């Protein structure tokens with residue numbers, strides 16, 4: 001009798017950072033919908049907060065072949081895991097988590113047939129190779145950011161990195177990122193490139209992890225061909241097998257809607273904090289397309305003076321605004337300054353955490369002042385909402401350049417925090433150039449929805465990925 005092909009057992013392991021967890025959790029749920037056996041490996045810290053603030057366990061109970069496992073990220077419980085201190089996680093993972101992962105893989109039964117690992121974690125490829133388990137990389141950033149990181153060795157070789165001195169010409173063009181020679185400035189590079197010494201720890205970490213991706217069976221990117229094809233063709237010269245499956249949040253929604261069995265709620269899993277739904281009621285009282293939504297993601301930290309500059313610019317713009325100020329996001333303070341809360345009542349609404357996809361889809365929202373995190377950028381693209389970009393760190397700098405100069409979906413406020421600039425850009429986006437940006441955003445939103453709908457390129461790529469994983473497992 002023909003031996004039944006082995007069914008895959010996939011271990012999905014994100015960088016223990018909220019947005020990476022949430023992206024890969026969406027992929028995991030799609031695998032659950034496809035009936036695959038999945039072990040989702042989350043850090044203890046993040047899993048406890050997911051349990052506390054979402055319906056994660058009930059939501060995944062319906063997938064009989066799905067299990068959560070947790071692992072220590074090696075950081076103390078009170079570590080902020082935000083701002084630039086987040087970079088400390090890399091050493092901790094490599095030192096503390098690596099041996100735990102190896103032992104877990106040895107002990108897991110049935111054995112793991114394929115690891116989908118966050119491409120930020122170099123040690124995963126090393127451990128998997130030692131145990132002869134195939135690895136597929138998932139990188140939670142844009143193709144353009146990935147490609148800039150991948151080109152760091154060439155930039156160093158050509159003397160384009162590091163910074164020359166602190167009076168560096170931040171607007172000098174970078175020529176060693178193929179496909180970006182005509183518009184990429186030094187200031188648009190990932191923030192880890194703003195160093196005067198190429199041995200800088202963070203630069204080395206990001207350079208080295210990105211160079212690992214060609215070692216893996218394939219690379220998964222949460223993007224789509226219509227958005228980044230020119231850059232994807234460059235990446236494919238180094239990583240031949242790239243699966244573009246984005247926008248992932250839209251793919252999941254599409255697949256949940258067409259799955260008669262799934263009882264999954266559409267409630268957001270993007271929660272490391274209590275979601276405040278008062279914003280939806282407040283939005284319901286605002287005129288159509290009248291509100292600027294303001295949020296800087298799950299990691300950004302702001303100085304008090306920066307917060308005040310944004311506040312004056314928003315109030316002076318005379319536009320309505322919904323502003324997320326995350327509980328841990330103001331350096332040296334707890335919540336937002338009292339005078340800011342008091343002075344905001346007339347046209348603004350302050351909240352600590354919102355269901356962002358729902359907010360961006362609301363008819364009252366006409367613009368998004370964002371830090372250009374990749375998930376926020378994709379969510380804004382899908383919702384057809386133009387952006388003002390104020391990048392904080394990592395891949396955000398290059399995302400904001402593409403939003404403004406390549407995709408024409410908004411304005412880049414990089415490296416500036418001034419009330420007059422905030423006021424002017426808000427008025428440009430919400431009044432002066434509103435129709436222009438809305439038209440461009442609507443065109444891109446249509447392309448995003450087409451690719452993620454059944455039969456679209458991203459949808460079909462994800463089906464191909466599932467078939468690829470099944471094939472790998474049957475050959476194991």
Ligand SMILES: O=c1ccn([C@@H]2O[C@H](COP(=O)(O)OP(=O)(O)O[C@H]3O[C@H](CO)[C@@H](O)[C@H](O)[C@H]3O)[C@@H](O)[C@H]2O)c(=O)[nH]1
Pocket residue numbers: 017018019020022023140141268270271295296297298299300324352353354355356357372373374375376377379393394395396
């Ligand atoms: O009130 C809020 C604010 C944000 N979000 C969600 O939180 C996520 C934020 O993700 P993202 O926009 O990617 O920003 P970060 O949390 O900062 O993400 C980190 O990880 C990303 C890759 O996953 C990188 O692109 C970013 O630069 C990096 O900072 C999004 O899905 C939002 O929908 C909410 O649900 N409610």
Ligand SMILES: C[C@H]1CC[C@@H]2C(C(=O)O)=CO[C@@H](O)[C@@H]21
Pocket residue numbers: 017019020086087120139140141394395
């Ligand atoms: C901790 C940050 C360093 C880089 C990581 C990342 C990436 O995939 O390059 C994006 O932003 C952050 O989430 C991670």
